[in-house]
Structure formats: structure tokens, C-alpha cells
Amino acid sequence: MAANVRAAAxxxxxxxxxxxxxxxxxxxxVTPEQSFAPANLVIRASVEPDAANRAIEVVADGDLFYRSSxxxxxxxxxxKTLTFEFPGVxxxxxxxxxxxxxxxxxxxxxxxxxxxxxxLTN
Numbered sequence: 001m002a003a004n005v006r007a008a009a010x011x012x013x014x015x016x017x018x019x020x021x022x023x024x025x026x027x028x029x030v031t032p033e034q035s036f037a038p039a040n041l042v043i044r045a046s047v048e049p050d051a052a053n054r055a056i057e058v059v060a061d062g063d064l065f066y067r068s069s070x071x072x073x074x075x076x077x078x079x080k081t082l083t084f085e086f087p088g089v090x091x092x093x094x095x096x097x098x099x100x101x102x103x104x105x106x107x108x109x110x111x112x113x114x115x116x117x118x119x120l121t122n
Contacts (some may be wrong), residue, residue, distance in 0.1 A: 023048050026056070026100040032115075034053035039117040045079040049076040055101040058084045060104040060115070062092035070099045073101075083090070091119030 029044045043058050057070040067086050094115040102108040 002057045024111065025050065026098055026111050028096065028098045028111040028113050029117050030096050033113070036117045037089070037117050037119050038087075038114075039089040041086040041089050041094075041096070042113060043086070043096060045082045045084070045111070047073070047078065047080060047082065047100060048081065049078070050102075050108075051075040052102045053078055053100060054105070055104055056082060057099045057101065059097045059099075060086050060089065060094050061092070061097070062090075062094040062117075064092055065090050065094070070101075080116065089115075089117050091117050093117075 022048050025048050027046045029046075031042050031044075039058065044061060044062075045056055045058065047053060047056060053073045053075055055070055055072050057066040057068060060066070067089075070085075071082065094117065096113045096115055098111045099107050100109045
């Protein structure tokens with residue numbers, strides 16, 4: 001019985017370690033997630049190195065405001081973390097997306113975050 005419990009524990013540890021070790025091709029972190037207008041959004045994109053990585057595009061899309069930025073990547077020699085700044089973002093709810101572009105211009109992976117910029121009322 002104790003051997004079965006130990007075996008089950010080992011299996012759980014291996015599965016948990018594998019899940020943590022498996023990384024997404026791209027992830028996103030936006031700060032602040034909620035702020036007052038005008039907001040200065042800082043978007044950090046983490047990219048797993050890959051020879052096929054060609055570009056990364058970041059978009060902040062709201063009802064009345066849209067901003068995007070794209071930079072070229074040098075495959076697996078590109079930085080693992082890229083930082084984008086979008087200053088002066090007006091009030092609204094935004095979906096911020098990061099798209100990792102591969103060879104041929106096709107989207108390899110995408111990550112999303114939601115941001116709320118609050119307007120001040122008098």
C-alpha cells in the first residue's frame with residue numbers, strides 16, 4: 001500500500017514538472033492591468049527561442065483607440081523578453097494581443113490580456 005502511494009506521488013511530481021517545463025511559444029504581461037487615464041501601458045512579451053521566429057506584433061485594441069507595433073526577430077538569436085510601451089492610452093477596455101510571426105508571415109502563436117483604463121468624471 002505504501003509503495004502504491006509513493007508511486008502515485010512520483011507520477012504526480014513528474015506530471016507537474018513536465019507541465020511547468022512546457023512553455024508556450026509566446027506569453028504576455030501588461031502593466032498596469034487597471035489604471036486611470038491617460039495610462040502608460042507597458043507590455044512585456046516573452047518569446048521561446050526558435051529559428052523560425054521572424055517578427056512579433058503587439059496590439060492594444062479598444063472601442064475608440066487602437067495602437068500597434070511590430071518588430072523583426074532574428075530567429076532563435078532574438079531576445080527572450082521584449083518590452084513595448086504605449087503612452088497616453090485613453091479610457092476604455094482594451095484587449096492587448098501579442099502575435100508571434102513565423103516564416104512565411106503566418107501567425108505561430110498568440111497571447112492575450114485585458115486592460116481597463118478608467119476615465120475621470122467631474
